[in-house]
Amino acid sequence: MPSVEWNKQEWATQLRDFDNFHLPYYGSQWGDPDPRAVFPYFIRVWMPEAMAAALLQPRSLRRLLHRAFKPKAPFYPELYALIQRYIRPYVTSNSVVLEIGPGGGRWTRYLLNAKQIILVDIVSDFFEYLQHRFPDHASKFTFYQPKAHDLHAIADHSVDYLLTFDAFVHIEPDGIREYLHEIARVLKPGAVAVIHYGDITKQAANEQGVHFAPMTAAKMIEFLAELPQFKVMLHDQAFLKHSNLVVLTAMGQ
Numbered sequence: 001m002p003s004v005e006w007n008k009q010e011w012a013t014q015l016r017d018f019d020n021f022h023l024p025y026y027g028s029q030w031g032d033p034d035p036r037a038v039f040p041y042f043i044r045v046w047m048p049e050a051m052a053a054a055l056l057q058p059r060s061l062r063r064l065l066h067r068a069f070k071p072k073a074p075f076y077p078e079l080y081a082l083i084q085r086y087i088r089p090y091v092t093s094n095s096v097v098l099e100i101g102p103g104g105g106r107w108t109r110y111l112l113n114a115k116q117i118i119l120v121d122i123v124s125d126f127f128e129y130l131q132h133r134f135p136d137h138a139s140k141f142t143f144y145q146p147k148a149h150d151l152h153a154i155a156d157h158s159v160d161y162l163l164t165f166d167a168f169v170h171i172e173p174d175g176i177r178e179y180l181h182e183i184a185r186v187l188k189p190g191a192v193a194v195i196h197y198g199d200i201t202k203q204a205a206n207e208q209g210v211h212f213a214p215m216t217a218a219k220m221i222e223f224l225a226e227l228p229q230f231k232v233m234l235h236d237q238a239f240l241k242h243s244n245l246v247v248l249t250a251m252g253q
């Protein structure tokens with residue numbers, strides 16, 4: 001079971017040992033949500049994101065391009081779909097957004113047009129990394145390092161949109177449950193929460209070993225049943241080979 005201590009040590013060590021020379025940024029080793037990541041730099045800079053997504057649609061072509069260019073940051077279409085369907089429509093210049101476990105900002109970069117961006121990570125070393133990575137937006141950042149699974153520094157009903165991706169896969173079910181209660185507290189009525197979590201009933205999750213939390217879709221349903229203030233917009237249990245996606249709306253209190 002991945003403990004809080006394990007998470008603190010693991011990600012701090014990974015960031016310290018991260019070799020900036022071989023990868024575009026910390027986090028891209030897990031796949032880049034931008035379809036242009038598959039192309040070499042000289043093509044990527046002029047190609048619009050939507051064009052790259054369309055070009056990569058047939059899986060055969062995608063495989064061919066991956067083989068030809070051997071991108072440092074692999075591209076998974078599911079990640080791009082997440083941006084298009086569940087981030088861009090909700091994050092506006094008036095939004096207060098919150099991200100749990102931003103790490104090196106793989107997803108933070110799609111939140112940058114918000115009015116305020118609250119970044120919550122158990123490893124505070126990422127805060128400096130994020131400030132350096134996004135200097136033009138750093139004035140909108142507020143950072144919070146939780147004790148374990150809390151959002152204590154964040155006021156009740158103050159957040160319009162929440163995202164967490166690839167963090168809950170490493171957080172034990174009780175921790176996820178605590179975070180869900182905290183998320184219910186901080187969201188404004190009508191706010192949207194996009195939550196990615198691991199599903200140990202899937203073979204690919206099992207293969208990840210002990211650092212993948214023993215979370216399941218059944219447990220997520222059980223936890224959400226405790227929180228009637230959430231309306232479940234989507235519970236996609238076929239999202240990725242090792243994980244699921246839940247999209248919630250906070251109802252009026």
Ligand SMILES: C[S@@+](CC[C@H](N)C(=O)[O-])C[C@H]1O[C@@H](n2cnc3c(N)ncnc32)[C@H](O)[C@@H]1O
Binds near residue numbers: 148
């Ligand atoms: C695998 S990395 C993913 C980072 C980023 N979301 C991404 O997709 O590239 C997991 C992140 O979750 C953070 N994390 C782990 N446990 C956490 C907790 N209890 N509360 C907040 N963040 C946590 C880690 O420090 C790390 O930044």
